[in-house]
Amino acid sequence: MSERIWTAGLTIIGDEILSGRTQDRNVAQIAGWLNLQGIRLAEVRIVPDVEEAIVEAVNALRARNDYLFTTGGIGPTHDDITVDAIASALGVGVEVHPKARAVLEAHYATRGGLTEARLRMARVPAGAELIENPMSGAPGIRTGNIFILAGVPHIATLMLEALSGTLEGGRPLLSKTIGCWVPESEVADLLRDTEKAHEGCQIGSYPFFRDGKVGANFVVRSADAAALDGCVADLEARLVAAGRTPVSGGI
Amino acid sequence: MSERIWTAGLTIIGDEILSGRTQDRNVAQIAGWLNLQGIRLAEVRIVPDVEEAIVEAVNALRARNDYLFTTGGIGPTHDDITVDAIASALGVGVEVHPKARAVLEAHYATRGGLTEARLRMARVPAGAELIENPMSGAPGIRTGNIFILAGVPHIATLMLEALSGTLEGGRPLLSKTIGCWVPESEVADLLRDTEKAHEGCQIGSYPFFRDGKVGANFVVRSADAAALDGCVADLEARLVAAGRTPVSGGI
Structure with missing residues (x-):
């Protein structure tokens, strides 16, 4: 592509x-x-x-x-x-x-x-x-x-x-967010590996501190809807395999 | 200076x-x-x-x-x-x-x-x-x-x-704000003339639309406290002379 x-x-x-x-x-x-x-x-x-x-x-x-x-x-x-x-x-x-x-x-x-x-x-x-x-x-x-x-x-x-609608552009950049109550430093390798496995997708990690607990939202971005969905599903599966609970849509 | x-x-x-x-x-x-x-x-x-x-x-x-x-x-x-x-x-x-x-x-x-x-x-x-x-x-x-x-x-x-306090700097830039219920376009010349008359002072004009009326805040900035006060006093006097009501501190 x-x-x-x-x-x-x-x-x-x-x-x-x-x-x-x-x-x-x-x-x-x-x-x-x-x-x-x-x-x-x-x-x-x-x-x-x-x-x-x-x-x-x-x-x-x-x-x-x-x-x-x-x-x-x-x-x-x-x-x-x-x-x-x-x-x-x-x-x-x-x-x-x-x-x-x-x-x-x-x-x-x-x-x-x-x-x-x-x-x-x-x-x-x-x-x-x-x-x-x-x-x-x-x-x-x-x-x-x-x-x-x-x-x-x-x-x-x-x-x-x-x-609106008068400027030529390409496909909009799509994004989906997965939240997780986890210190981002504990899943840094997992995030890097997931991104590497999905061409055309980027994963951003945005940590937060809320209600006395640390967590992070992982934003997956791609111009390709199918690639985006594949990357999101893979990221969720890897988080589950690591004993974490992904929250679709973010926290 | x-x-x-x-x-x-x-x-x-x-x-x-x-x-x-x-x-x-x-x-x-x-x-x-x-x-x-x-x-x-x-x-x-x-x-x-x-x-x-x-x-x-x-x-x-x-x-x-x-x-x-x-x-x-x-x-x-x-x-x-x-x-x-x-x-x-x-x-x-x-x-x-x-x-x-x-x-x-x-x-x-x-x-x-x-x-x-x-x-x-x-x-x-x-x-x-x-x-x-x-x-x-x-x-x-x-x-x-x-x-x-x-x-x-x-x-x-x-x-x-x-x-804080560890970096060398100069005098802080001071500012004072005067508000007025006036379309800024009606006092544009007044603002320019006031700024010109006060060396080392800048006047910014920030219009707004509120409660169905237009107004503007005029922010006077200077590193020199005396010059700042002089410019503010002059601006207020000029607004009054133009039939306007300046609001000290802004609106």
């Missing part, structure tokens, strides 16, 4: 994440959405609101992935510099997108009108298209393989919904 | 974060802890459990920051490859640290003994020191300017506590 694997990079732009003020939600949200599109999130970089830092991350990740997503920095204020930085990374100018302008004019018609600051949200790297945002009017932006989303998670959600 | 600014990079190692299965907590936790040490988190990279990806991220971030922190991949199972990858990045071998071995022997004396898998947790890049972990026995690792922490957030917390 030498199936094409589609990958995406993600650049999170925002001092508020790096300062610890805001708990990021977009990595998990975008990762889960990408899985459904058959695309794997390959790398994330979180960078400050500084043009050179954004340019470097964007250029590195767009070159080696099928897609690049960014979140943050597309609002109306002075610290929103994502569009300028990405235009700079692409070596293109910045222009006001006529449709974005029209959308914002309509949105702000009853809210004080389209000021110069608000018009900033209609600016896009030259040649870019829009990604719909039914919530606040200000659209996301697609340019080439780059998807520029809002930083506010529920607005990013709406933009992802608008993109 | 040309004060030295101390920075750290952070590499999060883990397929479970990139798959969306696990919500990361370490970025915010480590960022907040670094602020207290007078060190700024400058960049985060989240990479999969793949040696080349870890090596690239570690080498990029350790070179351009005073410190590099990593989380994840230091357990006993086959997917825990952080120590090998960092040794490879540094061009050194891997060795069993005698003190780590002794700690693990004591910890597992009543728990089935020190198996080969468990002994993996005593492996360190050659020449490294240990970071104490009172919780599970398995220590964190310090080698040069690299700090290798556990991925499980509450164990990472304990390792950070063990490091």
Whole structure:
């Protein structure tokens, strides 16, 4: 099986994440959405609101992935510099997108009108298209393989919904979880041997400490449903043979 | 003021974060802890459990920051490859640290003994020191300017506590927040002008939508307490002059 694997990079732009003020939600949200599109999130970089830092991350990740997503920095204020930085990374100018302008004019018609600051949200790297945002009017932006989303998670959600099913991907990465009340160190060899015996499957081990006892969840991942089921069944059988009680679906 | 600014990079190692299965907590936790040490988190990279990806991220971030922190991949199972990858990045071998071995022997004396898998947790890049972990026995690792922490957030917390006050830093970055029930687009010029008038201060604008109304929190950051207070007072005065009601401490 030498199936094409589609990958995406993600650049999170925002001092508020790096300062610890805001708990990021977009990595998990975008990762889960990408899985459904058959695309794997390959790398994330979180960078400050500084043009050179954004340019470097964007250029590195767009070159080696099928897609690049960014979140943050597309609002109306002075610290929103994502569009300028990405235009700079692409070596293109910045222009006001006529449709974005029209959308914002309509949105702000009853809210004080389209000021110069608000018009900033209609600016896009030259040649870019829009990604719909039914919530606040200000659209996301697609340019080439780059998807520029809002930083506010529920607005990013709406933009992802608008993109659902429009990106080419491969088979979604499937996963099944088996839990076990066992210190992971006692089954480390068993896990390694099981993974080795099932090509195209990976097993991740995620230990926890709960109710005064240690346990672990073993997550088996594969793009091939039959291979996944075979690996899960084998892992369960090996745990039983070792005197353990696997819990299907995880603990 | 040309004060030295101390920075750290952070590499999060883990397929479970990139798959969306696990919500990361370490970025915010480590960022907040670094602020207290007078060190700024400058960049985060989240990479999969793949040696080349870890090596690239570690080498990029350790070179351009005073410190590099990593989380994840230091357990006993086959997917825990952080120590090998960092040794490879540094061009050194891997060795069993005698003190780590002794700690693990004591910890597992009543728990089935020190198996080969468990002994993996005593492996360190050659020449490294240990970071104490009172919780599970398995220590964190310090080698040069690299700090290798556990991925499980509450164990990472304990390792950070063990490091508190031991790293050289500058003045902590201070921040104060002012909230206001206003669309941020209506005060964008005011924010930009205020920031420009106060050297060494940055203002971030974080909009929200709550109880059917839009508002924003403006976070003023500076390493200089007097400059910070001056900027906050000026911002409040400008908001009042614009007919707005600033809420000290944020909304």
